[in-house]
Amino acid sequence: MKSSQLAASLVIPALQQFNNSSLRSHNVKLHCARMGESQLLLLLRLLLLPTVLIGWMDCAGASTADIYKGARLGHRIVQTRYGRLHGLILPLDSFRFLRSVEVFLGVPYATPPTKQNRFSPTRAPAPWDGIRISDKYSPVCPQRLPNIQNETAALEKMPKGRLEYLKRLLPFLENQSEDCLYLYVFSPVNAGANEKKLPVIVFIHGESFEWSSGNPYDGSVLASYGEVVVVTLNYRLGILGFLNANPNPHAHARVANYGLMDQMAALHWIQQNIQKFGGDPNSVTLAGHGTGAACINYLMTSPTMVRGLFHRAILMSGSAYSSWALVEDPVLFAIKLAKEVNCTIPDDINRHHEQIVDCLRDVPLEDLYLADIQAPNFLTSFGPSVDGVVIRPGHSNLDIDDLMARNSRRSSADSGFQSSAGGGGGQGGGSGGGGGGGSGSAFGGGYFGGGGAGTMNMGGHYDVLFGVVTGESIWRFSAHDIQNGFEGERRDKIIRTYVRNAYNYHLNEIFYTIVNEYTDWDRTSQHPINTRDTAVAALSDAQFVAPIVRAGDILAANSPPPVSSSSPAGSAGANAAASTSAGSTQPSGRCYFYVFDYQTKDGDYPQRMGTVHGEDLPYIFGAPLVDGFSHFPQNYTKSETALSEAVMIFWTNFARTGNPNEHHRQDSSLPVSKERNRFRSITWENYDPLHQKYLEIGEPEKSFPPSPTPPANQSTFHVFV
Template sequence: MIIKIIKILKGEYVSVKGKETGVHAYLGVPFAKPPLGPSLRLAPSQPVEGWEGVRDATKKPPMCVQSKEVLLDLVDKLGKLLADIPDISEDCLYLNIYTPANRANNAKLPVMVWIHGGGFALGSASIYDGSALAAYQDVVVVLIQYRLGLLGFLSTGDEHIPGSCGLLDQVEALKWIQQHIHNFGGDPGLVTIFGESAGGVSVSLLLLSPLSDGLFHRAIAESGTAAMNVLMANDPLPMAQAVANASGCSLESTKKISDCMRNLDIDTIVGFTQDTTLRFQVNVDGHFLTKPVDELFRKHELHAVPFMTGANNDEGGWMLASVRLDREFVVNIVSLFYPDVRDVIADEYIGNGDDRVKNRDGYTEMLGDLFFTIPAIKAANAHRDAGAPVYLYEYQHPPKFLQQKRPSFVGTDHGDEIFTVLGFCFTTNHIRLSDPCPEDEEQLSKIMMSYWGNFARTGSPDRHNLVHWPKYGAEEKYLWIGLKKQVTAQHLKKERFVFLTQTVPEKIKQHEENAERSEL
């Protein structure tokens, strides 16, 4: 099918398992100018200028600069996932669009915009596929890309490199969608943003940014929210200085760092993707993010649109260490984030450390709580208190093809819900499973796609033929989602939440007060 938009796009028809009619896919659609050259590198993305003639939209776009080797290794570990991984390029601001092939010419369908995860260092639109969700839920699905790592999140903390380029790319993509998605049968007044891990954090940050006002109307943050402090930087300058120093740039001023980094050869930048000690995080730049997240939450300075969030029941399983998990190891890990109360947290999760099984299970639960589950509840509370309709979930089913590759004690791990939300059981194109899904997993995927699709259509995941999903309010009700059943539950991780949001801050305050007294 050919779509007229600015110029002309040529897409392709994609079949979807279990549906008589598939979707039309348009891959590699540019939404911004290529961020190339000293003036556009490390700068806010600019509107796209269009193209001449017919553009071939049947090929995957290049991924943003990252370690392709690390990404290939992650995909390889999934085993039965067949995926064609594109090359990397600094020219990467593209999106993929999937629209039902049987839609009416005047259709105004809900639009669901997927923001990929990967710790702001890895990922792309093309390692996902929106065809099944589009076909089964009669929605337009858009998968977007954004600059990663150094090019997306380097900041000097001032006007020379303010930071947040990757997040500004997301805003630019949403602006493009507002202007052009009607050409694909989408309703620009009914846009849902959704994402997982760093994609969920992105969704949550977009809910806090003044720049995204009016660009979307519902939001879903899976296993990642803005309350996830590990992806936030209090002071981004030391990381910028470290990279500049390693590049041979002058550290005399932030302007000289900026000038040097903007002119750095791309091979040097690609080389930094292999350095696992470098972490590029989100900072308060005064533009995309105007205040610290906690302050924005506390003051209810957020877009009060319908909000869904949640986590999986064993988010920390993927972070199991290969070394022996004794108390010393756990304490050392905790000290990276809470040095003043590391023993208090270790006591809570593993006790004295004599029980190896308790150490293992406590360690993974602790990481899941600190990074994913408790931040999700914090975000749910903030949006609820700001007057937004909120829906909370806990997902509890690892795909069976992954169960075969994991130790039996690992539950539903980080990212496991993606396979059912995006309907990987039904995809047939660029990314798919090598073996058919069991019937019960296909049914669970249809249920998950229905909940997500309902939310995109109405602002509530609830529907008469599904298990009731209550709104998250003062009673703190949520939906427990399993393979065989879904159950309404209450007070997700209540004791751990109280411990980490009340007891730990009190202990930190006591430690600071004691330190002040000792100095007098």
């Protein structure tokens, strides 16, 4: 991906701020320590985590069950606002640097959205009597899973590595029910026993707006190693999570983004109860991957979002500005679905669109999911859409230059507003329950209320860590394409399809600009493998990289200017200022950008084309420290264990202070390794739209593709450890 490759931004608004800036324009790398030969950072190898808690096979799948051998009921009862919980103790204390984790599975955070609650805003859970044993995963929300039964047919749509990944993931998703709004809490044993509560990381799963779950993502290793409380959750997906039959949300707002409201409800539950698990409700970080990151991006900018429910955000390989992140014409898919299940379409849909929703509410679940409503390639049929409540019109039409000018004119009154967040307070006024059509919430008046109708929150008051991997779109190509490459004719067909579905105007100009910029004109003949690589780069940039850079630019342009490392105090002064800000409960809007460029040695993709979408997640959740768990690969090298430690340190530092450079191990009860001390010399600099600095996490001896010389207006820095 070259800087010149993005000249297409002249005609593609989504690429505008990425023009003249390539991810590989900087050579900011997390390099290996040299100890005889290159290694990543650490020399730590942990033993395999023991296996199987009896009775979990049906709900969780064999892989998750395998890591819980030795788990036992905990020694305490947790009193939440809605009832008492008895969780599990997962013994990890036999591993170096890890301590046991308390796990609470299947905790209800909302009333089941069943029967008349289908297609309704999220409601608070009903209190229960007695003690709820939280030792089993709940069912996942209803979903239509990818069909991989015929492997030959599946490989015509995906690489072999993607197929192997889905074989491990899909068993977690087989047990489905509309009663699915549950969350999972992973907390170090004795967390919060003293007065100091731990930061909270809430993970919003990705894969698709229409399928997947939080169940496969076990937070125990991350919680133990990073000394944080980890929460994962399930939210409504697809038809049940995002049906929108309202053709005029601009004039008649009605809640339709039920999945996003589920996430808000989970955050509200966390504010009410997380202290009981040792977590700090004033230090909540939302972390999401892919579609989960896009959800978080929407929550950051939604006028319905109550300030103080979360404080920082980690956007991994996704944002609200990708073509797949917003359904432009949701009514089209709602009508198609209604016709498939024999619901009557009203003559005046503008006035009577609720009739479609009412009819679909009574349709058996099996019939809803037998209807095969497909979106065009690169788009989504049932995902977030403008409903006038959670997502307001015009959220994507943001001018970055205007935001930067606005930031420079910011008044002291703006600063006062930024410091006024409290856990549980709202902005006041505005939409109340969120419009007509029964959109009120049992959480009480104003919980889902936001700013007035004219409010457009840019999300700049959150600290943000965001990034991508180098081969985001590899999984979209067939096994034959990945193995053998393809000629220019097939590349043109793929790019034409993307342009036709993602854009409305100047289609030919956009197409020819992309082809021109992603063709290596120095080659006298284009080899199929080279053509494949440039097509992967083009789609990765268009679908993931440019949109998340745009999100970063918007967030950074709407946040306070960062402290420059070139100031007299240098980087130490910058970190000190950041630390001061992080000491308060109100984030300052700092941004940090990363590129993850490491391919797992024993991973699913033997072709070394770049890092695949999601290949960073095992390292974030600490899978290499226990030789793998869940649906992640099972075998890792010592260097990969070191890489996982590095990533977890950065991510949990950010969750703790809003600055990935801040370290806290000096006051930890756990041993301090020489590798952790080595991280104190690393400075991950702030991101801003002008310089676009980022940290590259990968191997030092290679970069994919080769890094060009950075443009003169961009800074380059190296990180050696």
